[in-house]
Amino acid sequence: MVEPGLIRAAQEGDRDALITLLREIETHVYRTAYYILGNEQDAMDAAQEALIRIYTKINSYEEKAQFKTWVQRIVTNICIDKFRRSKPTVSIEEHEMVFREKQNVEEEVLSAYAAKDIRDAIDMLPDHHRAVVVLRYLQDFSYNEIADSLDLPLNTVKSYLFRARQQLQTLLHDYQKGGVRG
DSSP, X not given: OOOHHXXXXXHTTOHHHHHHHHHHHHHHHXXXXXXXXXXXXXXXXXXXXXXXXXXXXXXXXXXXXXXXXXXXXXXXHHHHHHHHHSOOXXXXXXXXXXXXXXXXHHHHHHHHHHHHHHHHHHHHSOHHHHHHHIIIIISOOOHHHHHHHHTOOHHHHHHHHHHHHHHXXXXXXXXXXXXOOO
16 A cells, blocks of 8 residues: 555655655545545545544554554544544435446446445444444455454454344345335
8 A cells, every 4th residue: 555665754754755645545544434424525524634643643653553554543433433423414316426337227226226225224333333344345454454443353353244244134135135225
């Protein structure tokens, strides 16, 4: 993701290196925030807050952890705090935008409903389950990276993922049978 030399330069006070570093991670930070919060404006606010925190705390980063897990821990914690303060709302229009690239109109409509069902199901999960699902399936983190990012034991991450998958399966039962919830 990011060169260790760039991180060291940023920690040593190289302003250009710090700006380059923040630009390299901003898309990943926003993507995580959006997947957790499900709302563009909240995600932009959380991403901005995370980038500011990374900017001010870069010297506290220690190379014993991967930089991306350190960053993800920051953004995930900010998102969980933000989500607890005010539950977000997500419009169907926001979900439809993600699937506009599909050529077939029927596929686009079905995909929009599927995305909404999945997003709604993820939103119904407890905060800690939602965070591990986002990091594992939307950010493609390994179990160890999730454990590092959320500062949880590896077995707890596995347990959260297992329970989250069970909950999602129950929540999406109607969809799996070919019907759309609603």
